[in-house]
Amino acid sequence: MLLFIALANSHYFLRGSSVLGGYPQDGSGVDSAVIWLLTTFVDGRAFPMFGALFGYGIARIAWRQQALGPRAVRRLLWRRSLVLVAVGFLHALLLYAGDILTAYGVLLLAGAWSVRWKDRWLLVIALLFFLLGTLPSGGSSTIGGDPPDETMLPPDVATMIVNRAQTSLYVASLGPLGFVCPFMIGLWAGRRRILEQAERYRRSLRITASVGIGAAVLGAQPISLMLAGVVTPPHQSTLEVLGPLHDATGTLGGFGYAAMLALVAVRFQARGPGTVVNAIAAAGQRSLTCYLAQSVVWALVFTPFLLDLSGTLTVTTTALLAAATWLITVVLADWMRRTERRGPFEVVIRRITYRHAPR
Numbered sequence: 001m002l003l004f005i006a007l008a009n010s011h012y013f014l015r016g017s018s019v020l021g022g023y024p025q026d027g028s029g030v031d032s033a034v035i036w037l038l039t040t041f042v043d044g045r046a047f048p049m050f051g052a053l054f055g056y057g058i059a060r061i062a063w064r065q066q067a068l069g070p071r072a073v074r075r076l077l078w079r080r081s082l083v084l085v086a087v088g089f090l091h092a093l094l095l096y097a098g099d100i101l102t103a104y105g106v107l108l109l110a111g112a113w114s115v116r117w118k119d120r121w122l123l124v125i126a127l128l129f130f131l132l133g134t135l136p137s138g139g140s141s142t143i144g145g146d147p148p149d150e151t152m153l154p155p156d157v158a159t160m161i162v163n164r165a166q167t168s169l170y171v172a173s174l175g176p177l178g179f180v181c182p183f184m185i186g187l188w189a190g191r192r193r194i195l196e197q198a199e200r201y202r203r204s205l206r207i208t209a210s211v212g213i214g215a216a217v218l219g220a221q222p223i224s225l226m227l228a229g230v231v232t233p234p235h236q237s238t239l240e241v242l243g244p245l246h247d248a249t250g251t252l253g254g255f256g257y258a259a260m261l262a263l264v265a266v267r268f269q270a271r272g273p274g275t276v277v278n279a280i281a282a283a284g285q286r287s288l289t290c291y292l293a294q295s296v297v298w299a300l301v302f303t304p305f306l307l308d309l310s311g312t313l314t315v316t317t318t319a320l321l322a323a324a325t326w327l328i329t330v331v332l333a334d335w336m337r338r339t340e341r342r343g344p345f346e347v348v349i350r351r352i353t354y355r356h357a358p359r
Helices: 004-013 030-039 047-065 070-094 101-116 119-133 157-192 202-227 234-272 273-285 287-303 315-338 344-353
Strands: none
Touching: 004 047, 004 287, 004 315, 030 202, 030 315, 047 070, 047 101, 047 157, 047 234, 047 273, 070 101, 070 157, 070 344, 101 119, 101 157, 101 234, 119 157, 119 234, 157 234, 202 234, 273 287, 273 315, 287 315, 315 344
């Protein structure tokens, strides 16, 4: 998940004579191939998985704390949401304008009530927001044509603070709407511990992985081939249909990825985790710290008054930078695991969330 997040976020900083969907259109053939890979397997597919896992985790927290009673559980989740909003706002202001933590915090403010909803309501709400996301729209990021503006690449600190504060408020207001569907499905799945009991749900997970990833790959092709320069961009009215198709099938792909990884985990459990699996698991246990560490790299590399490489790096070299950044965070997380250190931001969230409750 964190690798995909790095790949999905980093290319939006790139400048070019023509930019479409966050990708410069004047690159090499290798760049076109990388664009096809990213738009097929990563863009619009990583964040739904993130949203589903977020909802899954909230379901498990609510279950572990159920002895406190419904009101106490809601207050606990509200504290967690407020710290996400605070950390996310500072993250957006100082490091990365495309922060999603604030959106998740706002979603949890309302979603704290949904942990006690009946299953059918979770599924109905998820289906409703999924269908709304398929409606023709020009708001999909996959069809946007604008190069990075001063919010992403600020010329100075004052401009950065002013512009990003406004953008963060906008994302916090509308961003949660795009994550309602995966969040609700995550809550539903978390109640059943589907990912933790993958052996029991093996058949369902196989179907979810096959259908979800298959739909994501097929549904991505109209946009992926267009952004890769294989086909000519169609009329705007057609794009307003293809963009939501890419996003909606990406939601299914997010579910498919989560199911696939649960099945992979079963295989590793059977033979025991090795060095690589332990390192990746350590990054997962410190996911917030690793996510924020990625943004430190983006800020250093792309900010105009720092290294200012947004016009120098290509799609390919940026993807390599993203993969290297992820790898470094895995190594760092594994070092923290071996030295029995928690991620600093995980410590902050736990202290605020559980200040009056057993952990």
